Amino acid sequence: MLPLVFLDLDGTIIGTDGGVSDAVWQAIEVAHAAGIILAACTGRACQGVAQQIAQRLAPHTAHVFHNGALVANADGHILQSHTLERAELARLVEHARTIGATIEFYTADAIYVEQLDWRCEHHAEVLQIELTRRDLDDVAQSEDVLRAHWIVAPEQLEAALALHLAGCQIGTASSPALPESVFASVTRAGVSKGSAARFVADALGVALEHTMAIGDSHGDLPVLEIVGHPRVMGDAPGELTRRFATLASISQDGVIEALREAMMWKKR
Known part of the structure; x- marks a missing residue:
């Protein structure tokens, strides 16, 4: 075996x-x-x-x-x-605000989001996870963030991924249980x-x-x-x-x- x-x-x-x-x-x-x-x-x-x-x-x-x-x-x-660099996190926050898209920041024991919308609420409900609403600039400067996570409509994905982050890599995914959204995870390069x-x-x-x-x-x-x-x-x-x-x-x-x-x- x-x-x-x-x-x-x-x-x-x-x-x-x-x-x-x-x-x-x-x-x-x-x-x-x-x-x-x-x-x-x-x-x-x-x-x-x-x-x-x-x-x-x-x-x-x-x-x-x-x-x-x-x-x-x-x-x-x-x-x-492995955590993300604070400078990269700050750029992600700025980009999310500019395009009006939802991004979450994950630490080892918490999930932070700046604005709750129906996509992230449905995502949290299906996954049975708890979200904490908080200014993401503050999170970027004070927490050890493992992963940033875009939750967007399929037509928003290209705009979300338009930001180039040299020290990061991105993996995209979907879920049969959440067909209305697509996801992109940002982790440290490598x-x-x-x-x-x-x-x-x-x-x-x-x-x-x-x-x-x-x-x-x-x-x-x-x-x-x-x-x-x-x-x-x-x-x-x-x-x-x-x-x-x-x-x-x-x-x-x-x-x-x-x-x-x-x-x-x-x-x-």
Whole structure:
């Protein structure tokens, strides 16, 4: 079997209803019983639904949150973190105000937003996370921010990403449970799901060639590109399905097929 599997959440195991199907949980339990370590690898914070899923996947295992900016156990114990520069955060605040778009700042234990709108309120409701309303200039100067997070309408994404930040990188994503919005996560340059997955594998003493990652969006590319067994969901963008072995869609619980494959794998 493969000893370690990285699981994206939204669009991979979390469907349109905002939860994980019973069939997928059953497959996860079988894989866990077989000895496979299952690690969440998500853009979400270590709060709410994501933290609940991580606890059920493996309470004492390292999981990847914030698109790689945070590696923590399911109880929130931090193993590795990377923060954004204050100058970059200030530029993001100015840009968000200029274009009238919603941006959130995430620390290890809080989520800050300047203006509550229906998009961020719906996002918080579905993810079961708590938002704190606060002047983001103040947050930028006084808090250790791991990730900035755009929540915009699809037609606003280009404007949000027009700001060039030399010390940062951006990963975009969507969620079947939040079809009205698209998301873009800003992390420090060099920080991604891939860099965090490498850290987790090294900490566990597992060679990356003997790991699997399952994802569905461009934000998963950094981890898909470094593992030995990358798999993507059937409803992933064509750029991904053309490059990587493809499973059934989220509505068909495609991740179950990959977990079975992980259990059947034998080292040559």
